[in-house]
Amino acid sequence: MNRLVIGTQRYSSWSLRGWLPVMMAGLEVEVQVIRLEAGPSAAIAQETPSGTVPYLEHDGATVWDSLAIAEYCAELAPGLWPEDRIARAAARSAAAEMHAGFRALRIALPMNTGRAEGPRTPIDAAVRADIGRLGALWAGLRARFVGAAAAGPYLFGEFSLADAAFAPVALRLDRYQVALDADAGAYVAAVLAHPLMQRWCAEAAAEPESWRLEKYESM
Ligand SMILES: N[C@@H](CCC(=O)N[C@@H](CS)C(=O)NCC(=O)O)C(=O)O
Structure with missing residues (x-):
């Protein structure tokens, strides 16, 4: 399954930096939102390799940093x-x-x-x-x-x-x-x-x- 894991949209600025490129590139992903906690989230740690959001799984690629997600999207949509x-x-x-x-x-x-x-x-x-x-x-x-x-x-x-x-x-x-x-x-x-x-x-x-x-x- 292609998915983008993000945190609470009200607060998660890094998630927004990953979500925008994915949407701009038009990747077909299921967006999974995990609520941020006051401290590190066990749910995020369980779902992502770095224990941070955003995290993208797409056609076999795993991408666990917002800037890397932006670059990945730009490979698929160079514009x-x-x-x-x-x-x-x-x-x-x-x-x-x-x-x-x-x-x-x-x-x-x-x-x-x-x-x-x-x-x-x-x-x-x-x-x-x-x-x-x-x-x-x-x-x-x-x-x-x-x-x-x-x-x-x-x-x-x-x-x-x-x-x-x-x-x-x-x-x-x-x-x-x-x-x-x-x-x-x-x-x-x-x-x-x-x-x-x-x-x-x-x-x-x-x-x-x-x-x-x-x-x-x-x-
Ligand atoms: N350098 C990372 C930073 C990501 C990051 O720190 N994300 C925060 C949320 S905005 C996070 O996942 N923190 C762990 C947690 O809340 O459990 C990126 O650009 O993706």
């Missing part, structure tokens, strides 16, 4: 990365930077699709620095790669795997109502307006209330 070699190199760098970085922002503002209020503690300098880097990175990519040949509201014009990598931070910046400059604000709005993001948030909203975790709801 998910920008076509131009130089743009593609930048897109991969941006996705890798997101994969490995922005730790302060990730810890301070955990993803919560249902949130609609600012953080309860003030945003500190490290988080500000992460937000500043995001804005500069997004603006730099759009200035360099979006134009007549590649039009659209995303980092390389059309929605690509680079945008999928940043989708969870776009969601956080929106849901925690972080003040952004006009360009970053427009980019965040474009990401959230993407039909797959609308679908993810609708599915998250339909999850049982009993799946909510105090540690994320109280941030």
